[in-house]
Amino acid sequence: MSYFTHLECSVPCGAGPYDPRVEQHLCTCGAPLLARYDLDAARAWSKSSLSGRAANMWRYRELMPLMDGEEPITLGEGWTPLIHARRLGEELGLPGLFVKDESLNPTNSFKARGLAAAVTKAAHLGARILSIPSAGNAANAMAAYAAAAGIEAKVFMPKDVKVPFIRECELYGAEVNLVDGLITDAGRIAAERGKPLGWYDTSTLKEPYRIEGKKTMAYELGEQLDWQFPDWIIYPTGGGTGMVGMWKAFEEMERIGWKTAGTRPKMVSVQAENCAPIVRAFERGAERSEMWQNAQTVADGLRVPKAIGDFLVLRAVRESGGTAIAVRDADMVRDMRTLGAKEGISAAPEGGAALYALRVLLQDGRVKPSDTVVVFNTGGALKYLDVLR
Ligand SMILES: *Cc1c(COP(=O)(O)O)cnc(C)c1O
Numbered sequence: 001m002s003y004f005t006h007l008e009c010s011v012p013c014g015a016g017p018y019d020p021r022v023e024q025h026l027c028t029c030g031a032p033l034l035a036r037y038d039l040d041a042a043r044a045w046s047k048s049s050l051s052g053r054a055a056n057m058w059r060y061r062e063l064m065p066l067m068d069g070e071e072p073i074t075l076g077e078g079w080t081p082l083i084h085a086r087r088l089g090e091e092l093g094l095p096g097l098f099v100k101d102e103s104l105n106p107t108n109s110f111k112a113r114g115l116a117a118a119v120t121k122a123a124h125l126g127a128r129i130l131s132i133p134s135a136g137n138a139a140n141a142m143a144a145y146a147a148a149a150g151i152e153a154k155v156f157m158p159k160d161v162k163v164p165f166i167r168e169c170e171l172y173g174a175e176v177n178l179v180d181g182l183i184t185d186a187g188r189i190a191a192e193r194g195k196p197l198g199w200y201d202t203s204t205l206k207e208p209y210r211i212e213g214k215k216t217m218a219y220e221l222g223e224q225l226d227w228q229f230p231d232w233i234i235y236p237t238g239g240g241t242g243m244v245g246m247w248k249a250f251e252e253m254e255r256i257g258w259k260t261a262g263t264r265p266k267m268v269s270v271q272a273e274n275c276a277p278i279v280r281a282f283e284r285g286a287e288r289s290e291m292w293q294n295a296q297t298v299a300d301g302l303r304v305p306k307a308i309g310d311f312l313v314l315r316a317v318r319e320s321g322g323t324a325i326a327v328r329d330a331d332m333v334r335d336m337r338t339l340g341a342k343e344g345i346s347a348a349p350e351g352g353a354a355l356y357a358l359r360v361l362l363q364d365g366r367v368k369p370s371d372t373v374v375v376f377n378t379g380g381a382l383k384y385l386d387v388l389r
């Protein structure tokens, strides 16, 4: 069973609540919607019930957005390894260094978590055509889950996206549309074309369930660290779904008694030097980011010039006492190699960026040698091999 009850505005602006038994996208005020649960009742859900459950993200199904009788469409996403990076930790003087290796998800990135949840809900709501604007990995994940659900997929990506992302979408039978511009342009074009035709838009934060898939990363960290949460979470940020999802998960875990209140990890948002709208807004003390001009980086997942949930990311970073750091492409590629050569981890440039951000925080003394740190490797290296040449 699930304690899922309703959808609520993330601002919150006072509109709603929204009924999850029908298709929902944004609040009338334009903000993302969040799934809400009866957390008082969920206090009856015990951690001990997790033992013996399947090793995927649906092991937390009591706090996943399933209605009675709904079953997930799954390819085994989640329950990725939390690797104690001892060799790298020794080199950095940080024995408590862990890497959450999201490259082991279906389609090679953590986008699988969000899209497994989104496509599951879309399928149960009777959607027939799904669309997505994507910088690459989200399109691959959506195409795979749509195939598994037997639903048509239409993906919209920047025309200079790396070739493996295109081929993998085709592999799953999706219709690929390449657009002149960035993910934000792809989003506009997909919506213009799809709205009159009733396509179900699975853009990040424009439907309420991708966050629910990604929040499971925080539940897993708790379970894998025996409910001792790390001091720091270092996370490469594009649209920010992972950041927002994990922050929401901490609140839920506190409310149901799985986590002590007042001891959340400091959240570090990592972006690319030439596409760092969140970092800039954080440094300026702004509540929202501004559209980044001429966004460019080899880390496709970070090439998001403006995120609809920017205010939620900034809120999480600030409330946690964390920070936001921009990394040069050359540094992220170098540390992509470090993760490979030191730990045997296949890292995307986004994962390399997170490791480099940790170096910065160690250097200036904000991260202490006795801290426990989780670096997120959000995807694998294989679709990005051209950057290693
Ligand atoms: C999409 C993506 C990101 C950014 O994730 P958000 O949750 O949208 O901020 C980071 N790394 C990789 C590999 C991605 O595909």
Ligand SMILES: [Zn+2]
Residues within 6 Å of the ligand: 009, 010, 011, 012, 013, 014, 015, 027, 028, 029, 030, 031
């Ligand atoms: Zn609202």
